[in-house]
């Protein structure tokens with residue numbers, strides 16, 4: 001008996017299934033042919049490479065991301081990552097470059113700019129902070145969940161917080177209790193690790209209590225950082241951030257400072 005089956009093509013997904021059934025005299029002669037899925041049928045990522053994001057002019061440029069937009073779906077949706085990096089972060093970088101022209105600033109070290117900025121210059125503090133803070137934020141995030149600090153940092157965390165878990169609990173609590181937009185940091189200052197919260201785009205550099213400290217990691221607690229992925233569940237965002245801290249980066253940063 002001869003028969004055939006018509007296969008529909010679903011163009012939105014670009015996946016084509018084709019099934020050939022050969023006519024035969026009996027079931028024993030029936031041959032099933034597997035059609036391999038070609039790589040060209042697999043939809044390419046719709047998200048551009050973050051390294052393509054550049055400032056329009058000026059001394060400061062985007063540093064790139066340590067991962068692609070769609071690399072950590074367990075932490076951030078690709079569209080949220082792209083929005084955050086290619087819009088919000090880039091806007092701060094462009095605004096900072098514009099201010100450099102307007103203020104005639106010759107200093108191109110972002111930490112020095114933040115340390116020496118007049119407290120009255122809120123525009124410079126906001127945009128320079130927005131640029132610096134985001135750079136550290138992206139570096140604080142790992143594609144791999146549950147990495148661990150090295151031995152030196154583990155000892156320091158144990159000395160100053162009791163244990164790694166105690167640090168995480170205190171960091172979570174501080175982040176959850178931060179009202180409105182801001183950042184929570186782990187800083188190192190004169191042999192001691194501390195958790196610090198700053199409002200808006202302030203940094204430990206322009207906070208009178210902590211300006212001598214070295215920022216080791218930071219979490220962005222502006223709504224644009226988590227709302228598209230977690231909506232109003234800020235606590236879940238904070239928990240997932242802690243699960244994705246890049247402890248290799250943080251350990252290296254501390255080691256290079258104390259050596």
Ligand SMILES: [Fe+2]
Nearest residue numbers: 088220222225
């Ligand atoms: Fe942000």
